[in-house]
Amino acid sequence: MNIAVLAGGFSPERDVSLTSGSLIANALVDEGYDVCLADVYLGIEIGNDVKELFNREKKPVHKVTHTVPDLDALKLSSGNGEALIGKGIIELCRAADVVFLALHGAMGENGQLQATLDNFGIKYTGSGYVGSLLAMDKDISKKMFVGAGVRTPDWMHFSAGDASVCDIEAKIGYPCVVKPCSCGSSVGISIVHDRGELETALAEAKKYEDNILVEKMISGRELTVGILDGEVLPAIEIIPTEGFYDYQNKYQAGKTLEICPAEIDDDILESLKEQTKLAFAALRLSGYARFDYIVDAQNRTWCLEANTLPGMTPTSLLPQMAQAVGMSYGQLCAKIVSLAGKK
Numbered sequence: 001m002n003i004a005v006l007a008g009g010f011s012p013e014r015d016v017s018l019t020s021g022s023l024i025a026n027a028l029v030d031e032g033y034d035v036c037l038a039d040v041y042l043g044i045e046i047g048n049d050v051k052e053l054f055n056r057e058k059k060p061v062h063k064v065t066h067t068v069p070d071l072d073a074l075k076l077s078s079g080n081g082e083a084l085i086g087k088g089i090i091e092l093c094r095a096a097d098v099v100f101l102a103l104h105g106a107m108g109e110n111g112q113l114q115a116t117l118d119n120f121g122i123k124y125t126g127s128g129y130v131g132s133l134l135a136m137d138k139d140i141s142k143k144m145f146v147g148a149g150v151r152t153p154d155w156m157h158f159s160a161g162d163a164s165v166c167d168i169e170a171k172i173g174y175p176c177v178v179k180p181c182s183c184g185s186s187v188g189i190s191i192v193h194d195r196g197e198l199e200t201a202l203a204e205a206k207k208y209e210d211n212i213l214v215e216k217m218i219s220g221r222e223l224t225v226g227i228l229d230g231e232v233l234p235a236i237e238i239i240p241t242e243g244f245y246d247y248q249n250k251y252q253a254g255k256t257l258e259i260c261p262a263e264i265d266d267d268i269l270e271s272l273k274e275q276t277k278l279a280f281a282a283l284r285l286s287g288y289a290r291f292d293y294i295v296d297a298q299n300r301t302w303c304l305e306a307n308t309l310p311g312m313t314p315t316s317l318l319p320q321m322a323q324a325v326g327m328s329y330g331q332l333c334a335k336i337v338s339l340a341g342k343k
Ligand SMILES: Nc1ncnc2c1ncn2[C@@H]1O[C@H](COP(=O)(O)OP(=O)(O)O)[C@@H](O)[C@H]1O
Pocket: 153, 177, 179, 183, 184, 185, 186, 187, 189, 215, 216, 217, 218, 219, 222, 244, 245, 246, 292, 294, 304, 305
């Protein structure tokens, strides 16, 4: 079976994705698949026979640096202009039995790529284009959560130009969290405690996107919950050694304690299970996903967001959850492949 693993892409999270992609590709090789790994943005050279690109060779593993990649520089050096799908990618995907989406952020996670693949009748892993789009936009997701009875922190949404500090102070208050609406990996996110910090945070979020969300900060324990083929996986508690779960704490080794399975009361666990199933259905997701929560002092669970293409290195959260129920990294990758096309 030929699997095309798509990674990279024109996204601030491209480094993380290239790491996940190379590791997924290697795990799938070990599981007996013929695999081709490609950077969806940079494209791939197709020789005489596209099928020759699929093989059982191990791919070099990409390392995540501690800074967000410079996309302007990448655009200039690639010469791709506005094209998000590089040369040869569609041809490669058409030759694959399944496309494994190892992308994070932007067009990999917002449904654009899924819609393109649908139009070519190509099977891919994870959610379809509608679910991906609903989950990518934190404002839309939160509206769907509210409609489905999934508890989510109060928030305001606006275009960066229309942000009124006074309005935010009156409706949300401090401390609050400023986020670009559709980024991930905590890119552009700040927790703020006063007007000065709020103004700086709004300017920071605006660098990434014009759509901004300001949310009430919930103090409590941070938990993340995975779902795979309809089953909720064990929760993980996330405890950064310093600050909140930002880009550096997410991707630099030793910066965050991850307790799997989380040591939590049964009533919290039950609530997380129920809320995760509701949230998954509300956003019309398929295959697998991961949801981020804060649990407050009253044991109430607050859903922050859905991740339709969660981190997939062997030490990432979802693979750890799978491990906790006896599923190896390779088995998890193979399971995700087997769910492709079941929408
Ligand atoms: N409302 C909130 N209250 C407390 N912490 C938050 C809140 N929103 C976000 N955070 C912190 O910021 C991190 C990233 O926010 P999240 O909404 O999950 O976006 P991302 O898509 O970047 O992961 C969370 O893991 C959490 O540590």
